[in-house]
Amino acid sequence: MDDALRVVSERWALLIVREVSLGRRRFDELQAATGAPRAVLADRLRRLVETGILDTRNYRAPGSRGRSEYVLTPAGVDLLPLQAALAQWSDRHAARADVPRLDYRHVACGGRVSAVLVCECGQHVSPHAELIAQINN
Secondary structure, three states: OHHHHHHHOOOOHHHHHHHHHOOOOEHHHHHHHHOOOHHHHHHHHHHHHHOOOEEEEEEOOOOOOOEEEEEEOHHHHOOHHHHHHHHHHHHHHOOOOOOOOOOOEOOOOOOEOOOOEEOOOOOEEOOOOOOOOOOOO
């Protein structure tokens, strides 16, 4: 877990992942959406690519030089439940009227997606139930 936290806890990292998941894939789009300083954004994008969360794809707009856009890798897609859980937590505990709310929605029915704890046996587990955390080597 320490390695995962090291990657996603860097300032701007989860915001960048969120914006890429919302379809903003080009550097200028990401900079405008996050407000990250350009040098910091370039560094975070590089690190997210190095750690396998994002990948680059080349594109070329007519009349301009080739550039890269960013897409989620399978590892990046696996961060979406974390994003949904953080959005859900924020709605409950840190919501601000001046900040738009981010909802994750099921495309098929339009319902709101929420993060839940599910045991490998398939049973839903209450976050208030007794849980045992184990460190496995």
